[in-house]
Amino acid sequence: MAETAGIINGTNILVYTGGTAITHSTSASISFSMETRDASTKDSAGYREILEGQRSFSIECEGMTAFDAANGFEELIAAWVARTVLTVKWASGNTDDNHYEGTGYCTSVSVDSGVEDSSTFSATFEMTGTVTIA
Helix, strand or coil, X not given: CCHHHCCCCHHHEEEEECCEECCCEXXXXXXXXXXXXXXXXXXXXXXXXXXXXXXXXXXXXXXXXXXXXXXXXHHHHHHHHHCCEEEEEEEECCCCCCCEEEEEEEEEEEEECCCCCCCEXXXXXXXXXXXXXX
């Protein structure tokens, strides 16, 4: 049964790189935006008018840091260091649900390690080109 028929349980949404889910994930987000271009003229009566511009999207995730994870912090750092183009997907585990996918770069990786607290990481993927919605 497709989750898109009702409210999605956020626990089921994961970020995948190269077809493998990011290990020990705790959150996943996707953001779409569109720049605008100025179309104001003297006929605009002092009001700003705009038209569509370039579109972009980014995918972010957070997780628990484990140096021995199969597809976690270490792989993200390696992709960042090598400037590797990755296939990144934001999806549920249900194949009947829509997923959003594209290619992009890991542009940010950070780790937070507090005293007597679980170490966590976050990563941002800035996508290049079009988004595939399937």
